[in-house]
Amino acid sequence: MATIEVDEGTKQTLAFAARMANATEGEIVRRLIAASSLGQAQEEPKQEAESAQPIYADYEGHRTRGLYYPPGRVEIIDGPLRGQSFKTPTGAARAVVRHYNPSVNDNRNGWGFWQIDNGGGPRVWLQAIRPNDH
Template sequence: MATIEVDEDTKRTLSFAARMARLTEGQIVRRLIETGPWAEERAPSPPGVEGVAIYADYEGHRVRARYLEPGRVHIVDGPLAGQTFKTPTAAARAVIRHFNPAVNDNRNGWTFWQIDEAGVRKPLQSIRPGAQRPGRGSLRGRLVLSDDWDSDEVNEGIARDFGLAP
């Protein structure tokens, strides 16, 4: 086994991190290497896997994956590497179950997974098919209201329709 020399403070910090995560010191070092800024270069997409590069940060771990239309997620590194899921939510739940099995794994995968666009972190939701809307709500720009839409007569008519009128 190879050894690495570190100063006493680093050794104490590494030992503490290993105890807290219930891992060996070597596993802590491996995770640091796998999640460092250089790791993107080390984790290319598998042959035949294109798509959009995505990632998730959970419980101190970064998991890299590829988003494949129309909604599949292929994990490219970490303990779940090589697994493909039918939906972003299924992939998110698998990550959570792996790193923290004691918690409820119910998550929205479209917001769990992130995209890095020129240094700006965005949720996967931002490229979800059909997610582009002209504004708040699905009827914005399509709903035509009359000038009296909020008049007393209209409000009383609505109240009558719902059985709320006196």
């Protein structure tokens, strides 16, 4: 069996999560990897690209473009955050704010931060296509 080294705080957190989930620490690590963007990138279905909705956000004079994948994932496709994937629009919005203005609180509602890229038509916030289960 292989081992990994973690600091004491991480070990305690991992042990607590394992107890709460009635699982082993190894299973918790496997679940975290599977749920991460790295794990998702390896398991993405090929048809997912067909469901991608182009979106953008304007913040601090910078436009950041992305792709929205229902029910909530956002992948940034240009600029300094290009290639980063987030489980929620809010996670992606917070990353944009942190990047361009690290001195402010990054708390943002991503559904009201991102806009649908409809080729210059009227402004439509991502909230307009938010799934009902969120």
